[in-house]
Amino acid sequence: MPAKKGRGGARAKLRAYILAHIGKTMSSDELREVAGISEWARRIRELRNEEGYNILTHNDRSELKPGEYLLEDPKPQPAFERSISKELRALVLDRNGFTCQMCGAVAGEPHPYEPNRKARLHLGHIVDKSQGGEDTAANLRALCSVCNEGASNLTLDRPSISKLLIQVRRAKREDQLEVLKWLEKKYQSSE
Numbered sequence: 001m002p003a004k005k006g007r008g009g010a011r012a013k014l015r016a017y018i019l020a021h022i023g024k025t026m027s028s029d030e031l032r033e034v035a036g037i038s039e040w041a042r043r044i045r046e047l048r049n050e051e052g053y054n055i056l057t058h059n060d061r062s063e064l065k066p067g068e069y070l071l072e073d074p075k076p077q078p079a080f081e082r083s084i085s086k087e088l089r090a091l092v093l094d095r096n097g098f099t100c101q102m103c104g105a106v107a108g109e110p111h112p113y114e115p116n117r118k119a120r121l122h123l124g125h126i127v128d129k130s131q132g133g134e135d136t137a138a139n140l141r142a143l144c145s146v147c148n149e150g151a152s153n154l155t156l157d158r159p160s161i162s163k164l165l166i167q168v169r170r171a172k173r174e175d176q177l178e179v180l181k182w183l184e185k186k187y188q189s190s191e
């Protein structure tokens with residue numbers, strides 16, 4: 001059993017290495033060497049589960065091969081999100097159509113306001129925890145990193161139905177069909 005100090009050291013080395021390789025695919029050989037311990041994979045899990053770094057594997061991304069790791073967002077998830085079960089997270093994201101409820105960004109697609117950044121979704125509270133909001137499906141919604149950081153200047157106001165319809169009517173036919181497809185997909189499972 002290695003000393004506690006040594007374990008922390010390996011985790012710190014891995015954290016520093018991963019943060020220096022944002023957006024780059026890392027291999028398990030690479031990470032093992034950086035950590036210098038055989039139990040490096042457990043340290044990676046701790047960085048994910050305890051510190052909230054969203055380190056992706058082939059389980060999260062089809063383009064990753066087994067043994068490959070990727071961190072795209074240097075910001076750890078907030079503590080509350082880490083305590084939310086995978087099932088609840090999946091339920092909320094599915095209900096929200098994997099779409100940011102403020103700006104409409106779709107998970108994994110280029111962000112509408114930062115096109116060189118792929119939209120990543122987080123969970124946000126509808127009623128803030130400080131106002132008594134709870135970590136329940138009814139009080140959670142999908143928000144992209146941009147809106148979650150408050151970086152977006154969009155307001156919480158939703159477009160009015162008349163403005164929305166005007167925009168849809170003016171849109172190109174293929175874009176209208178895209179809207180139709182999205183609505184059908186969103187509502188076929190929940191009705």
Ligand SMILES: [Zn+2]
Nearest residue numbers: 100103144147
């Ligand atoms: Zn957003």
